[in-house]
Structures are given as C-alpha cells and as structure tokens.
Amino acid sequence: MSQQRHGSTPGHRPGDGAAQAFPELPEATIARLPEYLRALHNLGEAGADTVSSEGLAAAAGVNSAKLRKDLSHLGSYGTRGVGYDVTLLIEQIEYVLGLDQRRAVCLVGLGNLGHALAGYDGFASRGFKIVALFDADESKVGERIHGLPVRHISDLGRVAVEEKIAIGVISTPPGAAQAVADVLVDAGVTSILNFAPCVLSVPANVDVRKVDLAIELQILSFHEHRKASLTALPGGRSAATAGNQEAVGS
Amino acid sequence: MSQQRHGSTPGHRPGDGAAQAFPELPEATIARLPEYLRALHNLGEAGADTVSSEGLAAAAGVNSAKLRKDLSHLGSYGTRGVGYDVTLLIEQIEYVLGLDQRRAVCLVGLGNLGHALAGYDGFASRGFKIVALFDADESKVGERIHGLPVRHISDLGRVAVEEKIAIGVISTPPGAAQAVADVLVDAGVTSILNFAPCVLSVPANVDVRKVDLAIELQILSFHEHRKASLTALPGGRSAATAGNQEAVGS
DNA sequence: CGCGATTTGTGCACGCCTTCACAAGCGCCT
DNA sequence: AGGCGCTTGTGAAGGCGTGCACAAATCGCG
Numbered sequence: 001m002s003q004q005r006h007g008s009t010p011g012h013r014p015g016d017g018a019a020q021a022f023p024e025l026p027e028a029t030i031a032r033l034p035e036y037l038r039a040l041h042n043l044g045e046a047g048a049d050t051v052s053s054e055g056l057a058a059a060a061g062v063n064s065a066k067l068r069k070d071l072s073h074l075g076s077y078g079t080r081g082v083g084y085d086v087t088l089l090i091e092q093i094e095y096v097l098g099l100d101q102r103r104a105v106c107l108v109g110l111g112n113l114g115h116a117l118a119g120y121d122g123f124a125s126r127g128f129k130i131v132a133l134f135d136a137d138e139s140k141v142g143e144r145i146h147g148l149p150v151r152h153i154s155d156l157g158r159v160a161v162e163e164k165i166a167i168g169v170i171s172t173p174p175g176a177a178q179a180v181a182d183v184l185v186d187a188g189v190t191s192i193l194n195f196a197p198c199v200l201s202v203p204a205n206v207d208v209r210k211v212d213l214a215i216e217l218q219i220l221s222f223h224e225h226r227k228a229s230l231t232a233l234p235g236g237r238s239a240a241t242a243g244n245q246e247a248v249g250s
Numbered sequence: 251m252s253q254q255r256h257g258s259t260p261g262h263r264p265g266d267g268a269a270q271a272f273p274e275l276p277e278a279t280i281a282r283l284p285e286y287l288r289a290l291h292n293l294g295e296a297g298a299d300t301v302s303s304e305g306l307a308a309a310a311g312v313n314s315a316k317l318r319k320d321l322s323h324l325g326s327y328g329t330r331g332v333g334y335d336v337t338l339l340i341e342q343i344e345y346v347l348g349l350d351q352r353r354a355v356c357l358v359g360l361g362n363l364g365h366a367l368a369g370y371d372g373f374a375s376r377g378f379k380i381v382a383l384f385d386a387d388e389s390k391v392g393e394r395i396h397g398l399p400v401r402h403i404s405d406l407g408r409v410a411v412e413e414k415i416a417i418g419v420i421s422t423p424p425g426a427a428q429a430v431a432d433v434l435v436d437a438g439v440t441s442i443l444n445f446a447p448c449v450l451s452v453p454a455n456v457d458v459r460k461v462d463l464a465i466e467l468q469i470l471s472f473h474e475h476r477k478a479s480l481t482a483l484p485g486g487r488s489a490a491t492a493g494n495q496e497a498v499g500s
Numbered sequence: 501c502g503c504g505a506t507t508t509g510t511g512c513a514c515g516c517c518t519t520c521a522c523a524a525g526c527g528c529c530t
Numbered sequence: 531a532g533g534c535g536c537t538t539g540t541g542a543a544g545g546c547g548t549g550c551a552c553a554a555a556t557c558g559c560g
Contacts, residue, residue, distance in 0.1 A: 022479045022480070025472075026547075028546080028547060028548090029547095030469055030472050031465075031469055033468070033472070034462070034465040034468040034469065035465065037468075038447055038448075052508090053508070054507085059449070060449065061449035063548080065548075065549050065550070065551095066547090066548065066549075068507090068508065068509065069509080069510075069547095069548085069549090071508090071509090072508085072509055072510075078507080078508050079508075079555085079556065079557090080506080080507050080508040080554070080556050081506050081508080081555070081556040081557050081558090082506085082556070082557070096472065096475070097468050097472045097475065098472055098474055098475025098476075098478075099471060101475070103474060105467070112365075112366045112369045112370060112371075113366045113370060115366060116362045116363045116365060116367075117463070119362045120363060121362075122447060122463055122464040123463070123464060123467065125464075126464040126467065126468065128464070128467050128471075167470050167474070190474065190477060191473060191474050192470075193466050193467060193470060197288055199289075205477070207473045207474075209466050209469060209470055211461065211463070211466060212284070212285075212372075213367070213370060213372055213373070214284070214372040214373060214375075214376040215285065216443050216459050217355070217378050217443060218287075218347050218376060219280060219284065219459060220441040220443060220457055221347050221349060221353055221417070222275075222347045222348055223441060223457045224416050224417070224457075225272075225346075225347065225348025225351070226272055226348075227440060227455070228348075229272045276516075276517075278516080278517060278518090302536090302537065302538090304537085313518080313519075315518080315519055316517090316518065316519075318537090318539065318540085319519090319539080321538090321539090322538085322539055322540075326539075328538050328539080329525090329537080329538075330524075330527090330536080330537050330538045330539080331525070331526040331527055331528090331536050331537050332526070332527070332536085332538090333537070333538085
C-alpha cells in the first residue's frame with residue numbers, strides 16, 4: 001500500500017454546496033466507507049428513509065462515534081435529531097469513492113482463483129465491470145468464461161490502453177505477477193489488486209492492494225494458538241459473554 | 251473483527267529461556283509475520299543461510315526498522331553484525347503463529363468463490379488442510395471437488411465436532427452467512443474467515459476475519475478518483491516521492 | 501412559541517504504531 | 531589482542547486512530 005502522505009490541502013469549503021475540492025480523508029476512514037455503503041444499500045432496500053448513526057454503525061459493525069467521525073470528514077450530511085438521509089448519504093459516499101464513474105477492470109491469470117473472480121457477482125453488483133481476461137496459457141486462450149473470451153497475455157498492453165483499463169487484478173502464480181504488473185503499469189494502469197502471494201514493485205503513483213488468503217488463515221491460526229495456550233491454564237472457561245451482538249439485516 | 255481487548259495477562263517471563271509463556275504481540279505485528287515467513291521461505295530456497303533486517307525487509311515489502319521491532323517482540327533471534335538465521339527464524343515464526351500444529355479447516359458455500367477456495371494451492375502449501383466441504387444445495391451434495399466430497403450443510407455441526415474443525419471459511423451468499431456462523435460457533439469453531447459481504451455477529455471469544463473483494467476494488471476506485479482529480483488541477487505532478495520501492499526476489 | 505427529547509458533529513485525551521537515531525554486540529582482519 | 535565495520539535491538543518522539551463526552555442543532559408537541 002503506497003503510504004503517501006495526506007496532509008495539507010485544507011480545502012473543502014462547506015459553504016459552497018457542491019463537494020468540489022477533494023476531501024482529504026484518513027485512510028482508515030476510506031477503508032470503512034464501502035462497508036457503510038453496503039449497509040446503507042441494505043437499509044434502503046428495507047425501506048428506511050433515514051438512519052441514525054447508531055443504527056448505521058450497528059449495520060456496518062462499527063462504533064457509532066467512529067462512524068460519525070468518518071462521515072463528518074465527508075461534510076455535514078446528517079440532520080441533528082433525525083439522522084442521515086439514506087439516499088443522500090449513498091450518493092455522497094459513491095461520489096467520494098468515485099463509484100459514479102464506471103471503471104474498467106481487467107483480470108490476469110485464470111487459474112482456480114481467477115476463474116472464480118471472473119464470475120464473482122460482487123464485482124458487477126458494486127459497479128465494477130470486468131472487460132477483459134488474460135492468461136499466459138495458450139490452451140486457455142479463446143475459452144469464454146462468463147461470457148468473456150480469454151485473451152493471450154501478449155495482448156494485455158495493447159488492450160489495456162484501448163479499453164482504458166483503470167484497475168488490473170492479478171491472480172497469477174507469484175512468479176508471473178511482477179511481469180504482469182510491469183505490463184499493466186506500462187499500459188497506464190494505476191491501480192492493482194494483487195492476489196499473488198508476493199511483493200510487487202511499482203512506481204509511487206500506482207496503488208497496489210494485496211489480498212493474501214493464506215495470510216488471513218495464518219492470522220487466525222495465531223489467535224487459535226493464543227486461545228489454546230490460555231485455555232490450557234487453570235483460568236479456563238473463557239467468559240464468552242459476547243459483547244458485540246448486533247442485528248444483521250438480511 | 252471482534253475487537254476483543256488484548257491487554258491484561260502480563261505473563262511472558264523473559265528470564266526463563268524457552269519462549270513458553272505466550273508472547274504478547276501487537277496486532278499489527280501479527281499481521282505482518284506471515285509475510286515475513288513467506289519471504290524467509292523464498293530466501294531459504296534461494297540458498298540463503300542468514301539474512302539482514304534490510305534484506306528481509308526488502309523481500310517482505312516493509313521498512314527495516316519496523317521489521318526489527320516486529321522480530322524483537324518474538325525475542326532475540328538475530329546476531330549483531332551478521333543478521334538472522336533463516337531456518338531458526340522460520341521455526342520461531344511458525345511456532346508463534348501456531349503453524350506447527352495442523353489445523354483442520356472447513357469450507358461452507360461452494361459457489362464460484364468457494365469452488366476456487368477449495369482448490370486453492372496457497373492453503374495447502376501453508377499447512378492448512380481443508381477437511382470438509384458443505385453446501386445447502388442438494389444438487390451439489392456428493393459432488394467431489396478436488397478430491398473432497400461436498401456434504402449437506404445439515405451435517406456441518408456434527409462433522410465440525412467430529413473432525414475437530416478449528417477454522418471455518420464462509421463463502422456463502424450474505425443472507426446465509428450468519429446462520430452458518432451460528433452453526434460453526436455452536437460446533438466449537440472459534441475462528442472464522444468470512445468472504446460473504448455482511449457483518450457477522452459472534453461471541454466475543456470467536457475471531458472473525460473478513461475478506462471482501464468488492465471493498466478492495468472500491469478502495470482502489472477512491473484512489474483513482476483522487477488521482478484523477480489531482481491531475482486535473484494545474485498543480486498536477488503529484489509529489490509521488492513515496493518510499494516503498496523494493497526489489498522483489500523472484 | 502417554548503421546551504424537551506433526540507441526534508449530530510467535534511474537542512480532547514489516550515494508546516497504538518511507526519520511524520529515527522544510536523548504543524550495544526558480534527565477527528573479521530591485521 | 532585490538533580495532534573496525536556491520537547489524538541488531540531499543541529508547542524516544544511524533545503521528546494517526548479511537549472513543550468519550552458534550553455542546554450545538556433540529557424536530558415534535560403541548
């Protein structure tokens with residue numbers, strides 16, 4: 001994650017209505033906005049017009065104070081004594097996240113995981129459209145996956161430029177990932193989602209987010225290990241009184 | 251993510267040599283240990299006996315000071331003037347993460363994503379073994395995926411207990427996820443990896459980690475939006491001094 | 501019209517994490 | 531044996547994020 005500083009740029013004149021100057025948001029807040037957005041969509045479909053910070057926080061699984069502070073960074077879109085207008089807030093968050101502009105996504109590497117990603121409903125339903133698939137394996141080229149043909153990776157650079165690809169998803173084996181990233185960067189792609197378990201080296205203006213499924217399991221393993229070593233002690237019978245019980249919509 | 255506090259439990263007597271009492275590690279450190287581990291395995295296979303904090307940091311994509319502080323929490327396993335013994339450090343990290351004990355994993359929900367997860371090499375290669383697959387769809391029950399039969403979800407509770415499942419992976423649609431989590435918890439599972447885009451409510455002693463692929467894209471989308479709005483301004487040429495340029499092995 | 505109930509927005513303090521900078525320790529070379 | 535270069539481990543400082551607690555603002559009702 002390229003840690004570039006945010007600071008400076010006070011900007012954000014609240015007076016002038018349109019949120020034009022780009023708000024300077026804490027990274028932690030950004031990471032939570034999509035969660036708020038999902039919760040808002042659920043609430044909206046359930047017929048809610050407004051929602052309190054308490055209610056939205058519960059639906060998103062966070063503390064209400066944190067939620068209010070997060071939203072306050074976007075501007076004042078709530079009404080005291082009432083709550084937040086669901087539709088308005090959805091629009092604002094989608095605007096800030098840039099979801100009002102459709103961004104073209106390409107997917108490189110159609111192994112097990114890539115195959116699943118190509119058909120993952122969650123992408124399309126959140127406004128991301130995968131417009132091209134690539135693989136190095138000639139035998140896969142031409143195959144259609146969920147309606148899209150697989151192209152050879154040698155076409156990646158050309159197609160990425162033609163289709164104005166903004167985001168590249170890498171689900172190749174780790175050995176191939178850096179080469180793919182280089183091609184993407186050369187083609188002007190400035191955001192990469194990397195599923196390959198390796199470190200990518202990219203210019204500073206390119207954002208890389210990494211998802212490593214095995215790492216998640218290892219973190220859970222650590223906590224299992226920790227818990228096991230605790231229950232081995234006489235204390236035992238962990239409290240388990242459960243604190244964070246929230247109603248989940250559905 | 252069940253925010254349970256880690257504080258308390260002073261423990262960790264440094265005097266007694268063997269790292270027996272469980273070390274109290276910062277959460278941020280834990281999240282990086284798997285990355286260090288992967289880098290160490292790569293270095294080891296490349297024939298390195300020792301590695302400096304600088305070298306390992308580069309391979310793991312982090313700052314060397316951070317790496318040293320992280321490792322110092324495990325104890326003193328480096329040699330000044332020389333570096334860290336690769337094999338020894340691998341052993342230590344694997345011990346701390348509890349990877350020396352094989353943990354049984356089950357996977358619930360065999361849609362697109364679940365199918366891919368069932369065959370994901372990364373799990374097996376990191377020592378995690380998926381021992382059972384479940385789905386609610388009768389037509390999928392009995393099908394063999396990567397050698398494992400799909401069982402009906404009604405068997406989940408019983409099998410989870412029998413097989414001593416430690417970690418449950420949920421890749422169902424969001425509407426079904428909470429019910430699955432409840433069954434897992436009842437069966438004694440204390441770690442859950444949730445791929446469903448929803449908030450899970452679990453007792454305090456259960457750890458939940460969430461992976462939402464669409465959220466990652468939305469975060470990237472935000473940065474695309476930000477970058478676009480910057481280049482539109484005359485100031486342009488974002489500083490982009492950043493820092494994290496590291497050579498990647500491979 | 502005024503008052504109370506409700507909820508937002510935020511100042512503040514605290515704790516975690518990161519980063520710098522350097523002392524302490526180790527091995528090698530002379 | 532002694533000195534020198536290299537690397538670890540860590541004290542201290544600064545920044546970021548979280549959560550509390552409350553003032554400000556809005557609505558509804560009498």
